[in-house]
Amino acid sequence: MRRQAKKTKKKNPMQTAFTRFMLIVAFFILWIGGIGVRLVHLQINQHEALRDKALNQRRDQIKSKQLRGTIYDRNNRPLAMSVKVKSLYADPREIEDVEAAAKQVAGVLKVKPNEILKNLKEAKEHGKRFVWLARKLDENAVDKINEELEDRNLRKFDLPRSPGLYWREEQKRSYPYQTLAAQIIGFSNADDIGSAGIEQSQESNLHGAVIKGWQDRDRHGRVYDESDETEEREPPKDVVLTVSHSIQYKVEQALAAGVKSSNSKSGMAVVLDPKTGEILALANYPTFDPNRYTEFSVENYVNRAIHDNYSPGSIFKIVTYSGAVNENLINADAEIHFASKTIDVAGHRFSDHHSRSSMSYKDAMAVSSNVSAIRTALGLGKEKFFEYVQKFGFGKPTGIELPAEANGIVRPPRVWQGDSLASMSIGYEIGVSALQMASAFATIANDGVRVQPRIIKEIRQADGTVFSATEPQPTQVVTAETARDVRSMLRQVVVAGTGKRAQLNGYTSAGKTGTAWKFNAKTKRVDSSKYVSSFIGMAPADNPSVVIAVVMDEPRGGARDGGQVSAPVFREIAEQILPEMNIIPDSNIQQETLTAEQIPSETESLVPPVNENILGWSEAENQVAGEQNSANQTAGTAQTVQPVKEANNGAPLKENKAPVESDKKGVKEKPKPKATAQTSEKPKAETKNKSSGERAKQKT
Amino acid sequence: MRKRTLPQNKSNKRHKRESNSIPWRYGLMTLFFGLILVVGFFLAARQHFSSIEFGMKNSKLRRQIDELESEKRRLILEKEIALSPSEIKKAAKKIGLTTMTASNIEVYRNNGQSGVKSPTDKNAATKPSEKPEAETKPAQPSANKADDKPAKPDKPAKTEKKASDAKKTSDQKEKTQAKTVK
Structure with missing residues (x-):
């Protein structure tokens, strides 16, 4: 029996191997099945939560603003353009010693530390994660700050290598020709919103949109993937003016000299x-520099x-x-x-x-x-x-x-x-x-054709193609x-x-x-x-x-x-x-x-009319005055002059001495008041006083 | 039921033991597929890390492009600032140039002579008929060394003098008129 059993055992080695293999396969199937089930659970049931968790770990949201469109003159010389600059901000929650940080930053920025300290403390108390420290610094200043704030022991990939301090990219509007065509171009404010001139009227075309992007970072903080910003939104457009910077300069110089003289x-x-x-x-004097518009009187901004x-x-x-x-x-x-x-x-x-x-x-x-x-x-x-x-x-x-x-x-x-x-x-x-x-x-x-004045030649897209061009409408x-x-x-x-x-x-x-x-x-x-x-x-x-x-x-x-x-x-x-x-x-x-x-x-x-008060009178007052005058006309004021082909159908008209053709009508001459006897020998001031005196009499 | 048994002392070379050959085949297959799996994992890992590396390079290059574009814009701006009339004026003043006024305009003549003239002096520029006359009548060469200077034609000189006299009188008239007006 034992021998027979042995023989039977020896008889089925293939079956044994197969069985074993199948066991292993089953084990793997179970294992892979288990993993599969787990994966299904993780990827379907817990998909949202885990994705958010992963993204939070590796992904940074970044906000950047497209550069505002450029304003060119007719010869393609930029009259207003934006450049990228950096602004320093702090995340107070990441700063342990606020006082020391404030002192250090103030030293680098060469400002008083009290202000920075106050802002940082307040933000930390209120749990805020964002405090501006310095805005719109140029490249040299940024490099200097990066150097001075570098903490070699800190494992931080981004500059400045200082805890809780970060740079944010912003843009700065520059007007390279300073006061040139200031009232035409206008200016944009600190938030890059046009506040005067073309900057204001063409805000919709020039405005650079805020783009939200993302960056994937590894554990060292190195960026290994990021969104493509340019695909997200149409870039702002450039505005080409009809103004020539050279002519504008000459006009401004001549005008300034004329106003002064x-x-x-x-x-x-x-x-x-x-x-x-x-x-x-198109020039105005006095003018202002849009780069430093806050230093000038608001009256100077007006395009008179x-x-x-x-x-x-x-x-x-x-x-x-x-x-x-x-x-x-x-x-x-x-x-x-x-x-x-x-x-x-x-x-x-x-x-x-x-x-x-x-x-x-x-x-x-x-x-x-x-x-x-x-x-x-x-x-x-x-x-x-x-x-x-x-x-x-x-x-x-x-x-x-x-x-x-x-x-x-x-x-x-x-x-x-x-x-x-x-x-x-x-x-x-x-x-x-x-x-x-x-x-x-x-x-x-x-030759009698009125063409609507215009100051914008064309609006261009970022790639240089013309988006819209103004066509003159003659009348x-x-x-x-x-x-x-x-x-x-x-x-x-x-x-x-x-x-x-x-x-x-x-x-x-x-x-x-x-x-x-x-x-x-x-x-x-x-x-x-x-x-x-x-x-x-x-x-x-x-x-x-x-x-x-x-x-x-x-x-x-x-x-x-x-x-x-x-x-x-x-x-x-x-x-x-x-x-x-x-x-x-x-x-x-x-x-x-x-x-x-x-x-x-x-x-x-110069003899201004008696009622030269158009700029101050209301329409109703003018109407009343008009009626009174027409009543006076019907009261019998004689019409004496027919100087041109058609008769005057409006106001009564008299000349102190009737002209040649009206002499025949035998109209009585009005006595010539002294006040109107103007001769070239008389000083101007005297003449003016008399005519104003005359006006006063007539008014009463 | 009769059972057939093989004699134990008799070798049977014709028959191979099947139990030995089957596990090897499976073993090899397992090894092969295992290797494929490992190589696959290895390749996938390599691809993953290289994609991260490329991503980093890509982001660096993007940043570089951004920086270069901003630098380009900054340079354009600098160029425009440098070319602005006010800056040119400053630069010109630095190298000693002065603002153009009536007193410092030098009028060059066709015959190469130059002299400081006021813009109101019209004789040099507005009477071209005088110039050919002056050119056709060159001064006679003189033995005197003092006369080596280029000789000035008489007529234009006279007309210039007359013009300057006339201008002086008109200026005087103007002044007197201005006084009377005041």
Whole structure:
């Protein structure tokens, strides 16, 4: 039996081996099955918890901000750009000895330790994990701090190798040209949010988004994997301006010199390409440095050329004459006859400086005749005049891509008073911005086609492709013939009128001077001691390539006329920028030393309207005043003058001496008050006092 | 039932013992697959660590790219600052250049002579007809050593003098007018 059993045993070795093998396989299957079950449990049931746990151990969340878009000038020179900088922060929970750390950090940063200590202590008490220590340091400062704060015994991969201290990447906005085009560019605040100028208006395009990323680190803190930030969000765009940094600099220099020499309160200048509406330069003085904007007065941030309204004065006559020429009421070479130097409209006397009995409209523009402009406007009529004012773009924003643009102040005819039309025709009872005025001149320069002024050439994506480009929208305001006629009138201003100082070397120029008394908000009347002196011109005169507007606010030097204060600045700017723009010289005029005698003065012909309180009055008040005036008109004030083809359909009109054609009607002459007897020998101050006295009488 | 038994003293070379050959085969197979497993683990581990290493290198390179890009931007900024008109002005002042004024403009003539002229002096620049005249009438060479200096033509000199006299008188007029205005 035993033998038989042995034999049987020996008989099945394969079976035994198989059995054993199967046992081992079963063991492995069980083992692997067990592992599998465990894995399933871990990976399915405990998936979330374990994943979070693992991520917490190895992964750091990082926040970074895309660099803000760059602002370029038209020649691709960066006017504003951002660079990466680092800021130092502390995690107080990781710092054991807060006092020692504060002392050490303060020593490196060269600040008083008390402030840092206070912040760290407070944060630690409240369990905060983040305290700023120093912000936006440059590379050199960062290297120095890293060196000085290095703790060789500390096993920390990131710099600075000091417990609880970390760097965070930030960005710093820099303006390499400092004060250049400061009011155009504006500035962005500490949080990189645009707060003025293009920085503010193009915030959506320039803004760099905050990107949340992650970094996987090993046990030594070395990064071995990280998210790809660039794929997460579209990068910010770059803005290309129409401004040329070179022209802008020249304009700013000329303006600053002009403001200083005339002792003006402030000044502004606009250089415009009339054909495209592109603004080549837009300067304000005083200005500021956007790199250190907190050190300057808030008033300096204001872009006065688009924000401030002012009474343009005689410069507005361009609208009056353009309207009349376009309606075929006058032409530049036609003669106008004057019976006297004054004209009465709705009880208000307007006067002139010149004493000629007749002259062409060209000459009337050249000597800035108020009487001529008023008679022209009265011939044009309220509605037509208002229509042209609107067509030239007054009373509404130009649409320039800058924030806080003023509408200007233009009242509708229904609230005008008796003398409003006369006042507006010579640039009172109306508020305009320098840009609006420049745009009106650009319309004349561009053969009557108004192109909306613009300052953004294009918006580019990060890879250089154009995202959007502004297309100019032209509008025909007056005919090309009218524009040429008006240009010839403006040319006469420079050749033989109040704007002689705007004559250029090598180029012909045309333009108009303007000198207006400023409105005083306190007295709600114009202030005869404060002026706004302006000159807006174009060059070359026949085919203008550039329109330059120069406005000086409150010149306090000897001369105050636009022709004396602003025209030289125009000349300075034009002579410098025209060769740079490759404009071929069209004249050999040599600048001559002009004497005061040679240039007709504009100041003495200044007679602002009685109710030059548009900037202070409410509409209701104006309406009431308008009704009273119309009542006065119906009371029987005689109409004496028909100076142009169409009859005046608005305010009553009187001249102290009736003109040649009205003499026949035999109208009684109003006695000429002494106050209006202005002659060139009389000192300006005396004239001003008298006219203000006269106004006071009329007001009562 | 009859049982067949083999004689114990008789060798049976024809028959191999099966029990010995089967475990070896399985053993070899186990060893082979075991080796594959080990090599697989080894390769996987190697791949894992090399991926970590590449990840580290990658992140270092990324950081380097970032740093270089920031450096590039910083350098562009520095360049623009250096090229800004105000900085150029400062640099020019440092090397001794002065601001251009009417008094320090030097007008160069075609014949190589130079002289300091005020911009209002138009004779040198605005009257080209005088220059050929001056050039066509060269001064006669003189034996006197003192006359070795390039001779100046008479007519332009006179006109210059006249012009300067005229300018002086006009300046005087201006001054008197300015006084009367004041």
